[in-house]
Amino acid sequence: MVVTNVGRRLIVAALLVYAGVVHVFAEDDEDYRPGGWQEEEVVFPPVPEEKNLKGFFVSAAIDNRYAVDLASISVGKDGVVRYVLVVDTPGGSRNVTYEGMRCETKEKRLYATGRRDGRWISSRNVDWERIVDTPPRRQHAALFLEYFCPGATLVRDAEEARNALIQGVHPLNRMR
Numbered sequence: 333m334v335v336t337n338v339g340r341r342l343i344v345a346a347l348l349v350y351a352g353v354v355h356v357f358a359e360d361d362e363d364y365r366p367g368g369w370q371e372e373e374v375v376f377p378p379v380p381e382e383k384n385l386k387g388f389f390v391s392a393a394i395d396n397r398y399a400v401d402l403a404s405i406s407v408g409k410d411g412v413v414r415y416v417l418v419v420d421t422p423g424g425s426r427n428v429t430y431e432g433m434r435c436e437t438k439e440k441r442l443y444a445t446g447r448r449d450g451r452w453i454s455s456r457n458v459d460w461e462r463i464v465d466t467p468p469r470r471q472h473a474a475l476f477l478e479y480f481c482p483g484a485t486l487v488r489d490a491e492e493a494r495n496a497l498i499q500g501v502h503p504l505n506r507m508r
Contacts, residue, residue, distance in 0.1 A: 370410065374443050376430055376452040377404040380416045386497045388479065390471045395422045398471045400479075400497055404430070405490045411436055413480045413493060416446070417471065433472070435481035438463050440472050478502060
């Protein structure tokens with residue numbers, strides 16, 4: 333088999349892209365806990381309205397439907413993308429959570445769970461957790477990779493994140 337220079341370049345580019353994705357979820361990152369970071373005070377958003385929900389693809393192997401409340405998305409000065417996630421199950425259950433995502437450290441955090449009466453119940457767990465790209469938590473990896481942290485880089489603002497969800501992928505990911 334003869335491989336041309338163009339073919340070699342494509343192979344090398346594909347390997348580099350793959351290595352970058354693998355690195356995004358590596359467990360031994362040295363930058364996992366950068367010093368001096370301070371989280372902003374969290375203010376819970378209003379209850380999501382159906383008209384503001386934007387669905388996104390997670391996996392063909394998962395039957396749940398996932399959506400983000402576009403009105404709830406914010407990008408804080410602390411580098412955290414905050415959003416309301418809505419998960420509808422095939423059985424008719426709905427889970428509503430207010431979450432945060434840190435692109436710098438590849439982590440997520442649950443702030444609160446929504447109740448049917450419109451109240452938020454604060455999470456007892458205040459720890460940040462690593463985002464893993466495996467079912468059944470693939471929704472966080474999808475948000476990280478495709479919308480909020482393309483190339484493991486924080487979106488500039490909430491509008492950029494909203495546009496990525498509306499378009500179905502962040503523009504940087506279209507180039508792959």
